[in-house]
Amino acid sequence: MLSLEDVHTYYGNSHILQGVNFTVSEGECVALLGRNGAGKTTTIHTISGLTPSKKGKIRFKDHSIEGLPANKISKLHMALVPQGRRVFSSLTVKENLLMPSRPIKHKEKGLKYWTIDEVYELFPALKLREQNMGNELSGGQQQMLAIGRALITNPQLILMDEPSEGLAPVIIDQITDIIRDLKKTGLSILVVEQNLRLACDVADRVLVMNKGHIVWEGTPDVLLNSDEILHKYLGV
Amino acid sequence: MDLFIVNTLSGLTYGMLLFLMASGLSIVFGLMRIINLAHGSFFLFGSYVAYAMISRGMNFWLALLLSTICVTVLALLLEKFLISRFHGNEASQVLLTLGLIFVIGDITLWIWGGDFLSIPVPSILDFSFAISESSFPIYRLFVIAIGIICAVLLWYFETKTKVGMIIRAGVDDMEMVGALGFNIKLIFSAVFLFGAALAAIGGVLSGPILGMYPKMEFEILVNSLVIVLIGGLGSWKGAFIGAILIGIIDSFGKIYLPDVSVLLIFVVMVIVLMFKPTGLFGRVES
Numbered sequence: 001m002l003s004l005e006d007v008h009t010y011y012g013n014s015h016i017l018q019g020v021n022f023t024v025s026e027g028e029c030v031a032l033l034g035r036n037g038a039g040k041t042t043t044i045h046t047i048s049g050l051t052p053s054k055k056g057k058i059r060f061k062d063h064s065i066e067g068l069p070a071n072k073i074s075k076l077h078m079a080l081v082p083q084g085r086r087v088f089s090s091l092t093v094k095e096n097l098l099m100p101s102r103p104i105k106h107k108e109k110g111l112k113y114w115t116i117d118e119v120y121e122l123f124p125a126l127k128l129r130e131q132n133m134g135n136e137l138s139g140g141q142q143q144m145l146a147i148g149r150a151l152i153t154n155p156q157l158i159l160m161d162e163p164s165e166g167l168a169p170v171i172i173d174q175i176t177d178i179i180r181d182l183k184k185t186g187l188s189i190l191v192v193e194q195n196l197r198l199a200c201d202v203a204d205r206v207l208v209m210n211k212g213h214i215v216w217e218g219t220p221d222v223l224l225n226s227d228e229i230l231h232k233y234l235g236v
Numbered sequence: 237m238d239l240f241i242v243n244t245l246s247g248l249t250y251g252m253l254l255f256l257m258a259s260g261l262s263i264v265f266g267l268m269r270i271i272n273l274a275h276g277s278f279f280l281f282g283s284y285v286a287y288a289m290i291s292r293g294m295n296f297w298l299a300l301l302l303s304t305i306c307v308t309v310l311a312l313l314l315e316k317f318l319i320s321r322f323h324g325n326e327a328s329q330v331l332l333t334l335g336l337i338f339v340i341g342d343i344t345l346w347i348w349g350g351d352f353l354s355i356p357v358p359s360i361l362d363f364s365f366a367i368s369e370s371s372f373p374i375y376r377l378f379v380i381a382i383g384i385i386c387a388v389l390l391w392y393f394e395t396k397t398k399v400g401m402i403i404r405a406g407v408d409d410m411e412m413v414g415a416l417g418f419n420i421k422l423i424f425s426a427v428f429l430f431g432a433a434l435a436a437i438g439g440v441l442s443g444p445i446l447g448m449y450p451k452m453e454f455e456i457l458v459n460s461l462v463i464v465l466i467g468g469l470g471s472w473k474g475a476f477i478g479a480i481l482i483g484i485i486d487s488f489g490k491i492y493l494p495d496v497s498v499l500l501i502f503v504v505m506v507i508v509l510m511f512k513p514t515g516l517f518g519r520v521e522s
Contacts, residue, residue: 048415049414049415050411050414050415069414069419069420070411070414070415071414071415071416071417071418071419071420074414074415074416074417075417079416080415082412082415086409086412088404088405088408088409088412089408089519090404090405090407090408090519091401091404091405091408095401095404096405098398098401099398099401099402099405099416100416100417102417134408149416153416153417
């Protein structure tokens, strides 16, 4: 589904991603963990085209996507749930969902086809507040809206950047359940997290990132029993 | 009382001309986070081009259409070859568009000279109606009507259409609009051209009222910037209310407080910004 090969990305002169390699298979949920400043968000931004890489190969399905603008990558059915949610505050909840919705040319096999009603079914709270403006929602509802807004573009791969950030534990549990449900629909997911529990609850495979490199890769069970990795790279 | 009505209508007329100019400026500013200082040049250039056509015998309405197209083409070239190179670089864009004001201003000076020129009122609207003892030109009422129609169309476009939604979303967070599959560059260009066309229409319509003279673009630009700040960046509604306010203040200020009339609009701007730093309809960053 997605593969990165020796990807290097810079912000100005700072060399943030220093040769990143990993893959996400079809239907797989991969979590990317690491401390602040490890390069997790940059990885997401590089894949989605917001911060283009300087070097390396990124393949999504059968396409080379390095250097493509974000809108073209989105059209290949990859969606982004950004850090800080970034819902449109001047649009109502309903408009936030209508704006990115687009008719799909050919239905991808085995994937759910998302309409606004399907999103409301997944997040009944959004239906209740559909006439509210984006900035009138609680943090958890904004996160749901950000996820719904990504789903309605009918992605095959969804990138989530710290979906648990700033949310109460009970809401984090809800988000965890939602990610699990999405996985069941056949969606491939790459989730960046600082919340170890959420990541290990949802992921098939975990990547640990440090200083612009992937330094560890394995299953959640193995990670949770590797005190050294947890201590060294995640500060647990 | 008559004087009050006449002044109100005059103020509204000026306000509507400024609205046509400021609405484009505001939305371009809101989307691209830069001021296109050359926006006033589109206004003035539009009226000069229409003057050139009309003085050679062309019909007013055809000249209005053709000069709007001319300005749109000019805007397309400037956007494509100059302004788009500096997306995201605010200082460069301000310097560039400031430079363009002088270049376009000198070109118009070279072609049309420095005399005061004006466009004759189209014959179909060339009469006045009486307000008891005063009279008021019907053409000015027509301009007010055009301004209101444009405002209604823009309101409809902004709130009821998908493109309007995309543009509102773009004022909030343009990068995210791109990440959802929309071509940001195309949206920038389209909005820029649309704004230029509105400015040109304003310029041509102002020809019979304000006339044309060198450096006029600065006066229009400064008033429009004040309107954009009062109304709030990226808001057509704000531009409309702000333009009416400035038009009326300008009209009454010149009569009742002629010594400080130039200052008045800035006083109003300062007062509005003291209480609402984002402008009347500006978005509060969340």
